[in-house]
Amino acid sequence: MIILVINSGSSSLKYQVRDPDTGERLASGLIERIGDSSHGGPSNHAEALDRVTEELEATLQGKPIDAVGHRVVHGGERFSEPVLINNEIIRAIDRLNPLAPLHNPANVQGIRAIAERWPDMPQVAVFDTAFHRTLPEHAWRYAVPDELYKKYGIRRYGFHGTSFEYVTRHAAQMLGLQAADFTGIVAHLGNGASVTAVQGGRSIDTSMGFTPLEGLVMGTRSGDIDPSILLFLLREGYTEQDLDQLLNRESGLKGLTGHNDMRSIEEEGSPAGMLALDIASYRLAKYIGGYHVAVGGAQALVFTAGIGENAWRFRERVVKRLGALGVFIDDAENQKPGGAAREISTEESAFPVLVVPTDEEAAIAEATAAVVLKK
Numbered sequence: 001m002i003i004l005v006i007n008s009g010s011s012s013l014k015y016q017v018r019d020p021d022t023g024e025r026l027a028s029g030l031i032e033r034i035g036d037s038s039h040g041g042p043s044n045h046a047e048a049l050d051r052v053t054e055e056l057e058a059t060l061q062g063k064p065i066d067a068v069g070h071r072v073v074h075g076g077e078r079f080s081e082p083v084l085i086n087n088e089i090i091r092a093i094d095r096l097n098p099l100a101p102l103h104n105p106a107n108v109q110g111i112r113a114i115a116e117r118w119p120d121m122p123q124v125a126v127f128d129t130a131f132h133r134t135l136p137e138h139a140w141r142y143a144v145p146d147e148l149y150k151k152y153g154i155r156r157y158g159f160h161g162t163s164f165e166y167v168t169r170h171a172a173q174m175l176g177l178q179a180a181d182f183t184g185i186v187a188h189l190g191n192g193a194s195v196t197a198v199q200g201g202r203s204i205d206t207s208m209g210f211t212p213l214e215g216l217v218m219g220t221r222s223g224d225i226d227p228s229i230l231l232f233l234l235r236e237g238y239t240e241q242d243l244d245q246l247l248n249r250e251s252g253l254k255g256l257t258g259h260n261d262m263r264s265i266e267e268e269g270s271p272a273g274m275l276a277l278d279i280a281s282y283r284l285a286k287y288i289g290g291y292h293v294a295v296g297g298a299q300a301l302v303f304t305a306g307i308g309e310n311a312w313r314f315r316e317r318v319v320k321r322l323g324a325l326g327v328f329i330d331d332a333e334n335q336k337p338g339g340a341a342r343e344i345s346t347e348e349s350a351f352p353v354l355v356v357p358t359d360e361e362a363a364i365a366e367a368t369a370a371v372v373l374k375k
């Protein structure tokens with residue numbers, strides 16, 4: 001099968017064409033500046049799709065697409081697995097918009113644009129929250145009045161689920177296990193970052209919460225802070241928009257160093273950069289310690305995504321803090337360039353530390369093919 005994978009954002013549309021049987025990537029591209037026609041961008045998602053179609057005509061040379069898989073950020077409490085899209089499903093995703101105001105409306109626009117252009121094309125929604133639907137209530141509840149959960153759906157949802165599911169499967173394979181027998185900790189460290197406790201192949205806790213802001217120190221997001229800081233700043237005259245901008249776009253590595261990307265920080269080696277790496281690695285190591293308890297003893301620690309796969313200095317900082325768990329890094333393996341799948345711990349380590357490259361588009365293509373074939 002040939003699957004078009006769409007990741008539709010509010011002002012951009014990323015796509016890849018994948019053959020899920022071989023893993024081959026037949027085409028890929030990015031349409032930017034949607035809604036910014038004064039700078040040459042398409043005026044909406046339908047026009048963005050015109051550009052994708054033009055690019056695909058050139059690269060695929062007549063090869064037909066069998067189905068479209070969409071990355072959908074929020075599946076709320078309803079969606080625990082990928083689903084075939086119909087009008088009712090579109091309405092259900094639409095109803096989740098308040099939970100993901102930046103992402104879900106754009107995802108729906110991408111789905112509608114495809115439905116208008118190719119009405120008979122099977123479309124599948126793959127949800128970023130779905131893998132975390134197995135969280136036990138003690139992990140997803142916040143200690144706030146019940147009314148906030150009942151009225152607004154305020155609870156932990158967790159994100160990066162497609163990546164966690166894919167990486168769990170591949171880590172299990174590397175260890176000679178079925179995914180259902182994998183118990184460990186998976187750290188997805190990209191521009192956005194989160195860490196998940198996996199027990200018997202299922203997510204039982206994860207660091208992102210009601211939104212992707214909670215948890216680890218990220219490229220531009222603060223991760224965990226005392227919520228009273230927001231109340232303090234409101235009293236100081238900050239607006240809701242100011243706080244959103246501050247915590248989602250100007251904090252994290254960027255707030256601490258001026259750079260949001262790990263590579264520049266590692267290359268520059270400034271004192272502020274080194275402190276930022278200390279803060280971020282310390283935070284992650286604390287989560288790993290906590291999740292070791294949560295899963296009843298991890299059998300593996302897995303690093304993935306841009307930083308997890310490539311930033312060996314950062315991995316070293318994290319693992320060096322795990323001596324109390326009996327986990328030790330093999331410097332030579334860790335420092336090998338490239339993000340190839342491998343074990344980077346010593347033989348004495350209490351459990352293996354792995355690097356496992358993620359591939360969310362491959363995971364979406366595989367899930368889409370599976371749903372369409374089941375139809």
Ligand code: AMP
Pocket residue numbers: 189190191192219260261262263264266305306307310311312
């Ligand atoms: P992602 O969101 O998964 O694409 O990850 C982006 C992050 O990975 C950015 O912080 C990049 O600086 C970081 N990254 C990518 N390649 C490297 C590298 N070779 N060394 C250090 N960090 C890297």
